[in-house]
Amino acid sequence: MSKVRVRFAPSPTGSLHVGGARTALYNYLYAKKNGGEFVLRIEDTDEARSSQESLRGVVDDLVWLNLLWDEGVEPQTLADMGPCAPYRQSERQKIYKEIAEKLLNEGKAYYCFMTEAEIESQREAAKAEGRPPQINSPHQDLSLAKAQEKLSAGEKAVVRFKTKHLKKDYIFTDHIRGQVTFPSDMVGDFVLLRSDGMPVYNFCCVVDDHLMRISHVLRAEEHLPNTLRQLMIYEAMGWTPPEFAHMSLILDEERQKLSKRKGAVATGHFKNEGYLPEAILNFIALLGWSHPDGKEILTLQEMINGFSLDRLHTSGAVFDRVKLKWMNAQHLRARDNAEIWKLLQPFLAREKMELPMDPVWQEKSVAAFKTSMEVLADGIELYRPLNDKSFVVLPEAEETLAWEPTKAVLVAWRDLVAATGKEYLSEEEFLKIQDEVKVKANAKGKNLFMPIRVAVIGKPHGTELKILVPLIKTSSLVDRANKVIAKLR
RNA sequence: GUUCCCAUCGUCUAGGGGCCUAGGACACCUCCCUUUCACGGAGGAUACAGGGGUUCAAAUCCCCUUGGGAACGCCA
Numbered sequence: 001m002s003k004v005r006v007r008f009a010p011s012p013t014g015s016l017h018v019g020g021a022r023t024a025l026y027n028y029l030y031a032k033k034n035g036g037e038f039v040l041r042i043e044d045t046d047e048a049r050s051s052q053e054s055l056r057g058v059v060d061d062l063v064w065l066n067l068l069w070d071e072g073v074e075p076q077t078l079a080d081m082g083p084c085a086p087y088r089q090s091e092r093q094k095i096y097k098e099i100a101e102k103l104l105n106e107g108k109a110y111y112c113f114m115t116e117a118e119i120e121s122q123r124e125a126a127k128a129e130g131r132p133p134q135i136n137s138p139h140q141d142l143s144l145a146k147a148q149e150k151l152s153a154g155e156k157a158v159v160r161f162k163t164k165h166l167k168k169d170y171i172f173t174d175h176i177r178g179q180v181t182f183p184s185d186m187v188g189d190f191v192l193l194r195s196d197g198m199p200v201y202n203f204c205c206v207v208d209d210h211l212m213r214i215s216h217v218l219r220a221e222e223h224l225p226n227t228l229r230q231l232m233i234y235e236a237m238g239w240t241p242p243e244f245a246h247m248s249l250i251l252d253e254e255r256q257k258l259s260k261r262k263g264a265v266a267t268g269h270f271k272n273e274g275y276l277p278e279a280i281l282n283f284i285a286l287l288g289w290s291h292p293d294g295k296e297i298l299t300l301q302e303m304i305n306g307f308s309l310d311r312l313h314t315s316g317a318v319f320d321r322v323k324l325k326w327m328n329a330q331h332l333r334a335r336d337n338a339e340i341w342k343l344l345q346p347f348l349a350r351e352k353m354e355l356p357m358d359p360v361w362q363e364k365s366v367a368a369f370k371t372s373m374e375v376l377a378d379g380i381e382l383y384r385p386l387n388d389k390s391f392v393v394l395p396e397a398e399e400t401l402a403w404e405p406t407k408a409v410l411v412a413w414r415d416l417v418a419a420t421g422k423e424y425l426s427e428e429e430f431l432k433i434q435d436e437v438k439v440k441a442n443a444k445g446k447n448l449f450m451p452i453r454v455a456v457i458g459k460p461h462g463t464e465l466k467i468l469v470p471l472i473k474t475s476s477l478v479d480r481a482n483k484v485i486a487k488l489r
Numbered sequence: 490g491u492u493c494c495c496a497u498c499g500u501c502u503a504g505g506g507g508c509c510u511a512g513g514a515c516a517c518c519u520c521c522c523u524u525u526c527a528c529g530g531a532g533g534a535u536a537c538a539g540g541g542g543u544u545c546a547a548a549u550c551c552c553c554u555u556g557g558g559a560a561c562g563c564c565a
Contacts, residue, residue: 132491194563225560323515371528461526
């Protein structure tokens with residue numbers, strides 16, 4: 001058994017989306033589990049849609065996810081890295097051309113001069129008759145010499161693979177689906193090289209998988225029908241095909257293939273919302289795979305240890321954003337407070353909050369808020385009350401302010417806080433003051449707590465006061481109380 | 490239309506002939522904790538698409554039906 005070599009082969013035509021991320025993850029897990037190598041190949045043969053910016057984005061997303069590859073493009077410079085370079089298909093044209101010529105010379109492929117209009121009318125005719133929309137090229141038996149004449153006369157042609165003579169079933173064993181059978185007439189003569197000489201996916205995929213010695217092709221189910229074409233090319237070239245495993249699709253709420261058109265599915269979107277890479281990885285791993293021990297919250301290493309192809313599911317999985325959020329909360333709690341504080345910064349910066357620089361205060365605040373945060377962006381609303389500039393009395397506080405004992409509570413609260421002369425109150429000091437307010441203002445229960453909360457955060461519901469108060473300077477607490485008292489006419 | 494793939498709670502899944510009156514997780518409901526909101530804890534409701542076989546025994550194997558999905562590009 002040769003060495004395990006797998007690849008993730010994105011086309012840089014947009015940002016990495018969660019489906020691609022999962023394909024990358026499974027390939028990565030399989031490689032790591034089996035001591036193999038993980039190759040990143042760039043499928044950028046569609047010049048119109050591919051861009052350097054997209055490549056940059058895809059690479060950055062993979063790095064962010066911590067799915068690092070052994071060969072491909074170097075993450076920083078995007079320069080080639082590894083023995084099978086180049087890894088960008090756009091730079092491998094010579095290779096594809098040579099192989100196409102070999103097939104041409106052996107009569108296994110031919111130049112096809114059909115125009116777009118001719119192709120279109122054949123397709124429509126086929127559709128009208130209920131046949132699969134395959135094309136039947138009038139040039140399939142044109143001699144190579146004749147074709148070359150036309151070419152040198154300036155005519156444009158694609159290179160098509162000849163399928164008519166391959167009358168048999170193609171059978172292969174898929175590691176996830178078992179034996180899969182395709183009749184050869186399922187496909188028509190397909191294009192290998194475009195008229196501008198650029199290769200087409202099914203062709204360069206085979207050439208590169210072979211040349212890069214890929215042992216296992218793990219890809220999404222949408223490629224299952226492509227396997228037939230690819231098998232035909234392997235056969236024509238006399239190459240041994242790799243092992244295949246086609247994994248189920250990720251579906252949207254309508255049970256359709258998850259697509260950019262419906263909601264945000266880009267990895268970068270989740271990053272911006274404050275999802276942790278390990279949570280994304282954990283969540284997508286469980287979309288079509290399960291850990292042998294049934295464990296759900298997993299580290300990357302645990303996923304590697306428990307990974308095997310036979311635990312991959314055959315049917316599609318709906319992407320449940322609610323569960324993803326829950327999972328993110330779980331991973332968030334597993335992080336250090338200091339770490340979370342750091343991660344929170346870009347989010348708090350969006351709101352230009354001015355919060356204390358003291359690391360002790362910072363970690364204390366994270367400890368206080370950790371369990372009420374599902375995504376980092378939740379930190380914005382959590383920290384807002386701690387930021388003096390954004391203290392406002394919200395409309396939802398109206399009812400509390402109208403209560404009869406409220407004024408006495410607020411005044412007692414303000415005076416007792418001011419009297420301490422401390423910079424910050426400890427939890428114990430706060431509780432003591434609270435008891436004193438209770439006596440002084442003769443208020444208890446929500447008549448006591450809600451007015452104080454309004455005087456602290458501007459609304460009657462929120463985080464526990466004993467957690468919040470020690471995070472706010474007493475001078476600020478007094479200011480805030482005064483603002484609320486002023487509203488009482 | 491044609492071909493291929495798929496089918497367990499609303500969702501992700503466990504299960505691979507007897508351990509299944511089907512287990513876990515998210516969500517939902519109830520209660521407890523909490524003088525708020527959350528967190529946490531304890532319970533609850535909810536699924537083997539339908540029909541035929543095979544078998545002493547079927548969620549599990551086979552067939553059909555139905556339903557869903559994907560692919561049929563000079564996209565990948």
